[in-house]
Amino acid sequence: MENTTDLSKLDLTGEQRAVETLRLSDARYRRLFETAQDGILILHADTGQVVDANPFLKELLGYSQEEFLGRKLWEIGPFKGEDASKSAFAELQVNDRLHYEGLPLETKDGRRVEVEFISNAYAADGTRFIQCNIRDITERKHAESQISLLNAELAQQVALRTAQLEEKSKRADELAVIVEERLAANKELAFQVEEKGKRADELAQINVEREGVNQALKMAIKELAFECAEKGKRADELIPINAELARSNAELEQFAYVATHDLQEPLRAVASCVQLLQKRYEGRLDARAVEFITHAVDGTMRMQTLINDLLAYSRISTHAQAFASTECTKVLAAALANLSIATAESGAVITSDGLPMVMGDATQLTQLFQNLIGNAIKFRAERPALIHIGAVLKEDEWWFTVADNGIGMEPQYFERVFQVFQRLHTRRAYQGTGIGLAICKKVVERHGGRIWVESQPGQGSTFCFTIPAKK
Template structure:
């Protein structure tokens, strides 16, 4: 950064050989830059300030000059600047600072004690190796220029330095502030509502020293809708004082007055008087121009060729001075803008209007683009000869991106606003109605505008809520609201009223559906409360995320020393003892986490089971919990009694099994003795026995064998529970294949056909289930009748169980006998017709019951029989 104040030969103003020309250029520069500019001497005292500093701080120029910078800055900020300045000077070479000072963010203190956030850039002024002072550029971080975009954000600054006039889209005067009225000696009541052109030509012109150029310049912007920036004129106000005014005018692009114009009259008398002082500071500000990096500041000749270049221009645009001086300034414009002739048009507008301000994309040396704020101002000699242009460019890319983001967010917000809106003035006359309001009010905008609210809807006077809301809002200037059913329009209305000095803005909506839902919810809650209050033998509660009970009811309260009123509205921890709370707390917290939980506990001598369940909204979010507590004292008592009975039965069954085993085992010994002696008789005396004796002996041997078979069956029956293998996942297909292999001879002899579907995997004892299939298939072959056996084995899934069926087409079973066939030693046929012990089906039943299943038979005589039994299923993935 070049900082030496004596480097003027090739400085920004190089070539200026006339003090008036230099003054004119300097004034143009100062008035082009909106930031505050000041110069301090080596002791830190003000020696020069521009109007922006004066307007921002509220101090006059005379009050500032000679004062120390600490008048405006906090001591800590002054110390920080001095430290950075000392460090920069210490690192310099031959008196020139080698390191630029950083940008400071601090607050400037005004004359009223307010603090304005600013960004401050400080540059040292060095001559002959000595610090002569500093130049400061202060930028208002609040970006006050943006406040001119809408009427609400544009206000005349406090004090007598600037006045504001606003025109609507018909160019009629809608607002004149006190400052503008004083500057131009205007009667505000007489001016507001008149055509702006007439006011300028007939009223304002009379106050000006040279009215014709002013009227011509102003009215031309009215016709063209263009900008007019910094037109200077001399006016005489109502106090008889003559002052210099600077006029600015621009269209209003958004807001309530979009299409209109805003005009500012600023008092520049002090600035005019200080031009001689500014001339004396010319060299210091020339050094400033070269030092300022925030702005690209350069001059063009009359044809638009670059003839000077500052450090800020290099920083923003990327060119060194020797690379760009002599080139046309259109180099910085995009190809599209050059094709449209925008650069030359801007020069023409600047010549015609005194300056032109433009924003758009510009191009750096490396081809990248940035969003620029550009001001082009003609430079003229004292005699008015056009000598070229001053061009000031600021990189506003960050602001542009923020504006795009804000605009996008604003559009999204506006897109979500669906409320009806209307506004009334202080006499309750409609001044604005949007489409939704017209729809709900069943009146068009034309029918409402200018009409009094009470005249259009006279029955509203009968609603005290409405009348009071409007009059309270107007009288107290405080927002009010109301909600009621308006039978004239047949809907529930919710309205919010926001007053101002000129009337009331009303946002309202049809909330009929919401009110109906609330009523339905109240009715639902009442029904729920009624059900809860009649909840038999238990207690129902609702609780929120703070564990505060919102409902407590149920007949179970009759059994405890707590009433529903003791719970509702109270916190969980405040109503239960520490021991009871510790038992219940995990279940309630689990419900609020979305889990169902239960807990059993004892309370005041009774036993309870409590279920806690989450309550969710339509999105599935848990917003509350519910508990249902049942008194299970009697059930627990019955359960304990049942457990005792079962234990007794199990003990009895165990003794019976032991008895059956012992009996069957002990009967084997005499049976073996009988069989042995029968065999001896047959072997020794067979030749001496007659025919009857042989028959009797045969009967005795057959009886002994049948007795042995029955004892073996009884022994096997008694061992089903005690001698069975553990239940485990098994596949039934291999089990059935083993059975079919054992029955192969019987199948071939009977010419049987056996159809088998694929069988599942079950939880079982493979050996015992093999016995079940053996008995059922053997019976199907045995009781097939005169026709060859036809047997079908299949399976069907039923929940967590498999239903296995063995069906035949044999002789069938009478309905009266279908349960009896499962009794031990029960036979339906003689041994001559069908041999057997009568224990096979009883054994099947005992095995199936050990597996937790059931077995039964469906049959009709002569139509065959289907034996079905259930077994626990096994997950196919196991």
């Protein structure tokens, strides 16, 4: 009896630790929610009512907590216009994720702001919610607009100056012909003076005219130098603007990395607690409760996969290694070793040609091959999967190909598949987050190449990418 009491106390302590872990996890999430520098709006997925809104969103749009909570999306000032907002909400209910760039909103005081709008659906305690992340990109859009205007103005000025330079060049050629003619005339006159000694006055006049021509040439040269200096000045004005854009993009990538990294700890705590519940109460709950716990476990696992993929995507820029001489045959072998279980289970047959040495990041190139071959295995047809990797040198770059005999795709999806979170199939049909090919594109572009796909439905796909040849 004494031993039974002690075990019960130990179980109770474990549950308290789990509850405390959940409380701390919720506190961390709430701190992130309250201090986020993006607006966050939580909607009930069935009714469209606002469940919560963080301080940044309220400050951005000028509405109070009372003006948000309990109201439906289309009843709030920035989203008014019932038909359009209801239609947008219906789309949010169908799609797990939506992304709008440059969505116009109007604040309570009448200001117009442009935002980046990203929505993600999730379930909590059996209820489905939609989280809307709203980032103010008004200044960025304004900067992009200013750059476009400056580029257009610069292009117009360059075209104008080019036409003027061509005209001046034509005049310079004409002047050069005149100079040559004058020089020939001088020679002829000198010969006549030497021979006859009669035309000294005429020769002096010709020399005066030649001096005038020289002065005209000097003026033309000064004008050309001034115009070149003006063009250089305009180019210098664009340098700080481009630098500011590069800094802004780098900050966005760093924010994505930090945010996804910090989310892992509370997510692990939630996953551990849910799995503990699943294990401890196995066989003691009704079917509905088991289903809820199973959904919670699956949701945390999908969220962990998504966070890991986002970290991998951000690390391409934030944790990149310096380029070194890399043997692609070894890179391919490492990728195939990572895919050995999937290859064996699918029965895929993978072949390759001899692959070259390139200058690159071996870790990122391994990920590139692993993602492309992994996709070929995942999207295989009913027939045995055949995958071939090749490389051909064309001028000053290597053309790599990863060809398969899988399900293929329609031409209208050739560019969409390389965008982040873009999926052509449901999660039930094929697992994944839709980030793999976006990672491939970012790796190839970092190596100074380009990537594209050639495919026909039912006939397989060939993913092609280039890497500059090693010098």
